Amino acid sequence: MYQFHIAGRHLRSRSISWVASVLIALVVTIYLLVISVMEGQKEYWMDKLQNIMAHQTIGVGELAWGIQQPEKWAKDVASVDPGIRGVTVGLESPAMAIFDSARTVGTLRGIDLDEELKYGRLKEILHPKDIKEFGMHDHGGIAMPGCIVGGLWRRTYELRVGDRVTFLFSDEDGSPRSVAFHITGFFESKNPYLEAGAYVDRKLLADKIGVTGMAKTLYVWMTEPNRPDMNLVRDRIRGKMAEVLQRDAPKYDKLVSRIQVETWQEKDNGFFKAMTNENLIMRVIMFVFLFMLAFIVFLIFGRLVAEKVRDIGALRALGATPWAISQCFLAQALLISLIGVVVGWLMSYLLITYLNHVVSFVSHCGETISGTKISLGDLFGPDRILTHTLPYDVVLVSVLAILSAMIGALLPATRAARLNPVECLRHE
Numbered sequence: 001m002y003q004f005h006i007a008g009r010h011l012r013s014r015s016i017s018w019v020a021s022v023l024i025a026l027v028v029t030i031y032l033l034v035i036s037v038m039e040g041q042k043e044y045w046m047d048k049l050q051n052i053m054a055h056q057t058i059g060v061g062e063l064a065w066g067i068q069q070p071e072k073w074a075k076d077v078a079s080v081d082p083g084i085r086g087v088t089v090g091l092e093s094p095a096m097a098i099f100d101s102a103r104t105v106g107t108l109r110g111i112d113l114d115e116e117l118k119y120g121r122l123k124e125i126l127h128p129k130d131i132k133e134f135g136m137h138d139h140g141g142i143a144m145p146g147c148i149v150g151g152l153w154r155r156t157y158e159l160r161v162g163d164r165v166t167f168l169f170s171d172e173d174g175s176p177r178s179v180a181f182h183i184t185g186f187f188e189s190k191n192p193y194l195e196a197g198a199y200v201d202r203k204l205l206a207d208k209i210g211v212t213g214m215a216k217t218l219y220v221w222m223t224e225p226n227r228p229d230m231n232l233v234r235d236r237i238r239g240k241m242a243e244v245l246q247r248d249a250p251k252y253d254k255l256v257s258r259i260q261v262e263t264w265q266e267k268d269n270g271f272f273k274a275m276t277n278e279n280l281i282m283r284v285i286m287f288v289f290l291f292m293l294a295f296i297v298f299l300i301f302g303r304l305v306a307e308k309v310r311d312i313g314a315l316r317a318l319g320a321t322p323w324a325i326s327q328c329f330l331a332q333a334l335l336i337s338l339i340g341v342v343v344g345w346l347m348s349y350l351l352i353t354y355l356n357h358v359v360s361f362v363s364h365c366g367e368t369i370s371g372t373k374i375s376l377g378d379l380f381g382p383d384r385i386l387t388h389t390l391p392y393d394v395v396l397v398s399v400l401a402i403l404s405a406m407i408g409a410l411l412p413a414t415r416a417a418r419l420n421p422v423e424c425l426r427h428e
Contacts, residue, residue, distance in 0.1 A: 020297050020333075020408075021340040024401050027293055028344025031286040031397045032389060033351050038279050039393075040386035053194070054088070054120070054219030056234055057267055058241060059260040070218070073244055077218060080240050081233050086119030088112060088219045091202050093209055095169040099157050106153070107197035108167055110205030119221040122199075125187045134201040137182040139164055145204055146184035150195030154186045161185060165198070171209045179208055230263045237261050286397070290404045297333065297408025333409035337402040344401070345394070356384045 058077065070089035078087045091110035096103060113134055116122045126148070134146040144164070153159060166180045181200060189195055220237065227233070238261045245259070351358070 018336075020293075020300050020405065021336045021343070023293055023296060024337055024340025024405060025343040025347060027286070027289055028341055028397055028401055029347040029351065031289075032344070032348035032393060033355075034282060034286070035279070035393050036348075036352050036387040036389040037355075037385060038282055039388040039390060042276075042279060043388050044386050053264045053267055055222040055225040055230070055264050056220035056237060057260075057262050057264075058218035058220065058237060059216065069248060073241075073248075074218060076244050077220060077237055077240055080236050083223050083227065083233070085221045085223045086115070088115040088119055088221070089202065090217045090219055091205050091209070092216065093169050093205065095167040097153065097198070098166040098168065099153075099159065100164070102157050104153070104156075104196070106150070108169060108205060109197055109199050110202035111199050112202055113199070116199075120219070121221075122187065125189055126185060134184070134204070137184065139180075139182045142180075144180050144182040145201060147181035148185045148187055148199040149183050150197050151186055151188040152192055152195035153198075159183060159186070167198075169209070177208050179204075225264060230265075234261045234263055283393075287400065290397075290400045293401070294404040294408040297336075297405050298411060300408075327413075329409055329413035330406060333405045333413075334402070337405035340405075341398045341401050345398075348389075352387050352389065355387065359385060 074087035074089060078084050089112065093108045093110075094105065095108040096105050111122075113122075136143045137146050138144075139162075147165065149159060149165065159165075161183055163183045164180060165183060166178060168176065168178050171177050181198070187195070187199070222230075222233070238259055241259045241261065
């Protein structure tokens, strides 16, 4: 234990030792803060994707006549796994939206509103007053079907409840169709692609498009959308759909190989991978800083060894072994790293807890100086910075920080152990 006693005395007497401890604390703090913010953002966007994206999506390629028995097929799919909360049916069509003063392109989605509100998460992104039956609405004396429009269109074209929108699209024969709708509400998902569209009554849309089967897609909603065996459930659903097609549509048996079942991660695979890879790249960058920390510790301990040559000689003269000498420096590195890690934990905890207060203060100061208002929503998506600290990251950065310090001190400690005690005592 005397090695730790000597290491502690060295820490008190040499301020340069604390430089390494401060650097370790800073690296741990920055790592946990950055990764927590990125994980919080990832969790936020993944949750937004789940808001209106089904957990499993089923489609049958080239099935021009659509799903003729959607309710029956939905019940068949729902029996595949007890974790399936419900199955809804839908119909999508690209369309041009014409407002009073502008026009744009987007996606027209036909749904059964009651089923979506029961099983999906549509009610979570709708204001309670906007949850209405599509039905027919009076618009200047003209009866129009209702629709729910995405927030992107609302913000871009300054739409309000009660406005009119006309959709242009093609039916199954390629003939142009035009239908006017009364806007009954809006949905917000923070996903530009999903918000560039509108929800309308499925049966009405199917009638206008000319789809006999009244649906083109089945949407599966799981009790736990983040289940680790989502791919297994997907494969079981694909097998059930093959049985259903062979039972109800034997003349279309060639379509069995074209059954498309995708999880919500696969449906927006590019975005999901981008978020995951972004976090991975940031971890790699922080690991590079940790290895640079090992080099800095190496330089600091190299100087310490040079300054403690006579002390090393005195210890060797008193009977200390080379291994005991190296242990003194390794113990000092361990104490430095432990202190740095603990301080890093405390600093990161405080920063993560009060991060929004700090950013609000900084943005307020920036607004005062520049006169430009900065909104957290513009920078991060939500109106506040969301954080999520994984225990895995806390353990990982702590272990790597300690290992970096030990590796950096290893070579100087080995050099100190190999010094000749006689030469050490003669050292000036």
